[in-house]
Amino acid sequence: MAAQFSGEVITPVDAGYDEARSVFNGMIDRKPERIMRCRSAEDVAAAITGARADGLVVSVYGGGHGVTGSAVVDGGVCVDLRGLDHVEVDPEARRARVGGGATWGAVDAATQEHGLAVTGGRVSTTGVGGLALGSGSGWLERTYGFTCDSLVSAEVVTAAGDVVTASLESHPDLFWALRGGGGNFGVVTEFTFALHPVGPVVLGGMLLYPGFQAKEVLRNWRDFMLTAPREVGSGVALITAPPADFVPEPARGMPAVGVVLLYVGDVAEGERVLAPLTSFGPPAANLVGPMPYVAVQQLLDAPNPKGMHNYWSGDFLSEFPDAAIDAFVDNVQPPVSPLTQMIVVAGGGAIEDVADGDMAFGNRAAPFNMHYLSMWPPDPAQDQANIDKTRQIAAALKPWTTGQVYLNFIGDEGLTRVESAYGPEKYDRLRKIKRVWDPDNVFRHNQNIPPSD
Template structure:
């Protein structure tokens, strides 16, 4: 990065007026670690990082960035695969010091800071047997996932994370703090149920939590050549009316090195099922019986707390990531075969996956209320490419794109944007369908200059 941006700012003592947090410049001891995001393919050097400790700090940082003409990136947990939490030569508004969690177990609501992760929220809620749909790993940020919709293990039972939103506290492009809920800024509140970070910086979110007395996790593995048979059985289970308490995915990857996987399968290409159940291990076993009947070579079924399930599959930082996705109208036998044929091309099967998730249930029931028409899709395909060697980038990206391209004939044409990187403006429009124009009008009201454009961007009307 050229020093023509940050050196003059630093030289004249530039600092957001009224800012009480930490300002980091290139060369400061903490700068290098602070600029790193989850996806190692993203290597950007911001002019300045503002580590905020309050909504007032965020407002001051936004006003400073706009006044200085800096591109503004908003960082929560930094888990965006597109790397939108950092900017070359711009200002990063870093929310990671704003991780407070305030739970009211009697009212069953929880208020979290804009930098909180699902691990923070789940850790506070699980002692009270309360939960809401979160991501599938504990390191994902609550704000980024929820404002983008919020797919997770409990979605078929409880809906997406955004369905539990009570209110959002948001700093707009002018540095004003507003509250959006059912009575205040209602159009903005609607837009925040899937519209992502387009409308401002979420400094706090309040969500409903629900009783969750028990959860169970299952992990099943077969050799990869059993894939088509396993996937058909899994598909038939859900299309035949699986209970909404049952969630998870069926996938190709390398079998993990775990005691419940026989040595001959460990680390080898495999087909697997991850199953979650809002109930007991016995209920999970019963619901999953048609798949268990296929005699997996490796199997683990156990009752775990939701917080334990959320962190059981945490993905390590420092690896290179490229993800894509498609939503399917149907998943017939020929689509199963096409999907399976791509598995041998997967980069680094130890860390990558190509998977199919069942939707339906509560996900579909809220499809008409919020701006996410893709919620009616019964199936979601995701190519989740994760590898370490930069020399694998071209092959990994091509594989991820091809998995989804193969399934275009069965696609709804829409997509859940948290599942993909930057695939261009037409993909964003496809995600919202007929709701896009309405979202663009909300964007024009709260961010007419498109200050917050480092996201799955909705252009102001």
């Protein structure tokens, strides 16, 4: 393995080990036997082959942003893709080749030089790999679909150590599974995405309301988004107002409502279209205006720092009636932690353009997607209260859920929850594809889909 592997091997005795094994969620403190920082697909193949020869469990580190912390594994081999972080843009073809260890901030910066973009994460430090393979929810999804909808091809290192290209023309079953099936089928070392016209200046930003207006704000937002044009991307978060200059001083540290808005198109037209939202209330702070698309993509960076304790859950809603809004607000407020963000994102638009059977990811008809994101300082004494609160909120919304979930929004909630994300037919097909490409379930340190018998 040493002769084949050209990257860096980091072990517990090395000075950079603790930093290399750290992930976004501060609750995760796993200690791999070795971290294999790869420089190529061949390095990835060597790392996987070596791990299998030594009987060690494999994890894959792309961005390390997933709440489960699956990027690292105790006593195993972490296949570290962070050295594969290239972003190569072909503006004429509207294509981007992106390394499996790149982050969305790098992709946004490179593509926006040409006024192009692909649906990416809502926090710029999010890894491309985990988001794209889990389907990829972002502010552009109502305009251009999920990230996986724009995936053209993927370079994949298999459990057997082979390097293959998956696309509609090459290994189409594998390509079908990669678009929403997560990291179960191989390690993607390079993605090729189709790009779309965006910006570079768009109408975007955030509206902020006091928490006591939450129900009225949510009802107005819900009614607007159910018929909104696909150029509008938006979500509402029940939060605690930060101690920032734009927040009126009496409201700082108090329950608040944040409405994030993006209009993909002419700014003046966007102002007209978004008027029912921007004029409602009126808001205590209106930060919506012309801004770079990359700034919209970074709006949530500051409230989502690395190292805090995180516990997440989520659900798709089949409807969001007044009774559901009441249950949501009544159970969220007051929050346990001022860092917590309870979020509802609107579906519709381009999300519904793709036929359900075209790829592993489905759940396209749900009008709303809930993300229960609890976050608190790294103090274990606060863990249980925050976890209990998250579960309480999720339980209160269950009467209005579809029974399915966007897996990137949840922690480790068991195999049944994974199966529910796909439904029985897709799950069965995914298990059969898994048997072809990873019969020994090498890639199991994730939201796992076990191979069929």
